[in-house]
C-alpha cells in the first residue's frame with residue numbers, strides 16, 4: 160500500500176498527460192494480452208529488496224496508526240484529559256502536555272493531517288510539475304518556452320510569503336485547503352527536473368522507434384519516458400511529501416495552520432511555545448519530531464531500494 | 477515511389493540557437509519499388525539526418541519528400557500512422573533503440589498494440605517467430621531478455637525483424653550491417669535481396685563503400701550534406717567522376733584487380749580530370765546551346781550552386797569542389 164502511495168501519483172500523472180494525446184491513439188486493449196507482466200515482476204523484486212520492505216513497513220505502520228488509532232483513543236486531542244506534564248504511563252503512553260492533554264491522542268491526530276498534507280500537497284505539486292515538465296521537455300519549441308516562462312514566474316514568486324498572505328487573507332483553516340495551496344506553489348523545480356530528464360530521453364532512438372510504431376505523444380510519455388524515471392519521480396514525490404509537511408508545519412508555527420485540526424508540526428510548535436524543552440517535557444516534542452523524521456527517512460530508503468528494483472542493471476549486481 | 481527533392485536541413489546550434497549547421501543541402505534522390513539505393517558518405521555527412529526526415533522524425537527545413545506522389549513532410553497523426561504501415565526504419569544505434577528498463581519483447585508488443593490489436597496471441601507469436609527466423613535469430617534465445625543482455629548485432633537484427641512485421645514498401649536502413657559479423661551479415665544481406673525481390677524499396681545508409689557496391693542498384697554519394705555524385709552502382713563505381721568519390725574508391729580494395737592496376741587507372745583518370753569541373757563544363761555547354769539568357773548558375777552564383785548535371789545517362793555529378801563553401805577547382 161505504501162508503494163501505491165508513489166505509483167498512484169504516477170498513474171494520475173499518466174492520466175494528466177493522456178489529455179494531450181490525439182484521439183484514437185490509445186491502443187484498444189486486447190483481451191488476450193496478459194496484463195501487467197512487468198508490474199508483477201517489479202513487485203517480485205520489490206518484495207525481495209530489504210530497503211523497500213523496511214521503508215514501506217515503517218511508513219505503513221505510521222499510516223495504520225494514524226488511520227486506526229482514533230478508534231482506540233479514550234480522549235480527543237484537545238481534551239484536558241489528565242494531570243498536566245505527566246510523563247509517559249499506562250494511561251498516557253506519550254504523557255501529557257502542560258495543560259494535561261493526551262500527547263498520544265494529539266500524535267495520532269497529527270499523523271492523519273500530516274499524511275493528508277504530504278499526500279495532497281505533494282500530489283498536487285507532482286501532478287502539475289510532471290505534466291508541465293513532460294510536455295515542455297517532449298514538445299520543445301514554443302510550448303517549451305511558454306511553459307518555461309510560467310515555471311520561472313512561479314519559481315521566483317516567494318511561495319511562502321504568498322502562502323502566508325493567502326492563509327491570512329482568505330482565512331483558510333482546513334488541512335486539504337492548506338495542502339492544495341502548498342502544492343500549487345511547490346511544483347516548479349519538479350517541472351524543471353522532469354523537463355531536463357525528458358529532454359535527454361527524447362533524443363534516444365527508442366522514442367523514435369515508438370513513434371514509428373504509430374504511437375501518440377501521451378502513450379510515449381507514459382510508456383517510454385516516465386518508466387525510465389519512476390524511481391526519480393518517486394524520489395521527487397518523497398521530497399515534495401516532506402516539503403509539504405515542513406511547509407505546513409511552518410505555517411502552523413506562525414498561527415496560520417488549521418484551527419480545527421492537529422498536526423505534528425503544530426504539536427512541536429506548541430511544545431516549543433510552552434517551553435517543553437526547558438521544562439524537560441521530552442515526551443511532548445520527541446514523538447512528533449521522530450514521527451516526521453521516520454516517515455520522510457523511510458520514504459527515502461524506499462526510494463534507494465526502488466532504484467535497484469527499477470534498474471535491472473543494479474538488480475543483478 | 478520515394479522522391480526527395482532539394483531537401484534541406486539546418487540545425488540550430490549554439491547556446492541560444494544562434495549558429496546554424498547546414499547538415500543537408502539541396503539533396504535530391506529517389507527510390508523505386510524493388511530497388512536498393514545506397515546513401516554513402518563519411519561520418520557527419522548527414523545520412524542519418526536524411527533518413528530521419530524521410531521517416532518524419534525530423535522536420536525538414538526546405539524541399540519536399542513525396543511518397544507515391546504524396547507530400548509526407550507535413551503529416552497529421554493519423555496520416556503518419558498510415559505512413560508507418562508502409563515505411564519503416566532501422567536505426568544506426570541498436571543500444572539506444574531499446575528502452576533499457578524493459579525486455580526487448582516490449583518493442584514488438586508496442587507494435588502489436590498499435591497496429592495489430594485484433595491478432596490473437598498465438599497468431600502473433602507465429603508471425604513474430606517467422607520474422608525472427610528471417611534474420612536468423614532463435615526466438616528462445618532472444619525473447620524475455622533485457623537489451624543489455626543481448627549483443628549489438630542481435631539487437632540490430634531484432635530491429636529488422638520488427639520492421640518486417642509490418643507489410644512495408646520502403647525500409648530506411650541506417651547502418652544496419654555495421655554490428656554484424658561476416659556470417660550474419662550475409663544472412664541479412666540475402667534477406668534484403670529477397671525483400672527487394674518482393675518489391676520492397678530500401679534506402680540503404682552506409683559509410684562502407686564495398687557494402688554499398690554489393691547491395692545496391694544505385695548509389696548516392698554524400699559529402700558534407702551535399703550530393704556530389706549519384707547514379708547506377710556500376711556506372712559510379714567503374715567511372716567515378718567527382719574528386720571525392722575518386723578519393724573514396726581509391727581506398728577500397730578490389731578483389732578482381734591488383735592494387736597497381738587500380739592505381740594506374742586512377743592516376744590516369746585524375747590526370748584527365750585535374751583542374752576541371754564536369755558540372756560547370758556541362759552547364760557552360762548548355763548555356764551556349766541555349767543562348768545567353770539561359771546562362772546558368774547566375775541567379776544564385778556558383779558558390780551555393782549544389783545542383784547536378786547528367787554526365788552520362790543516369791549518372792549525375794555535381795560541382796567538383798568538395799565542401800559547399802569552397803571554390804570550384806575549374807574556377808568557374
Ligand SMILES: Nc1ncnc2c1ncn2[C@@H]1O[C@H](COP(=O)(O)OP(=O)(O)OP(=O)(O)O)[C@@H](O)[C@H]1O
Nearest residue numbers: 487489497499518519520521522523524525526683
Ligand atoms: N540534433 C542535432 N543537433 C545539431 N546538430 C546535429 C544533430 N544531429 C546531427 N547533427 C549534425 O548534423 C551533421 C550530420 O549528422 P548525421 O547524424 O546525419 O551524420 P551521419 O552521416 O549519419 O554520420 P554517421 O555516419 O557518423 O552516422 C553532423 O555534423 C552532426 O553533428
Ligand SMILES: [Mg+2]
Nearest residue numbers: 523524525568
Ligand atoms: Mg548516422
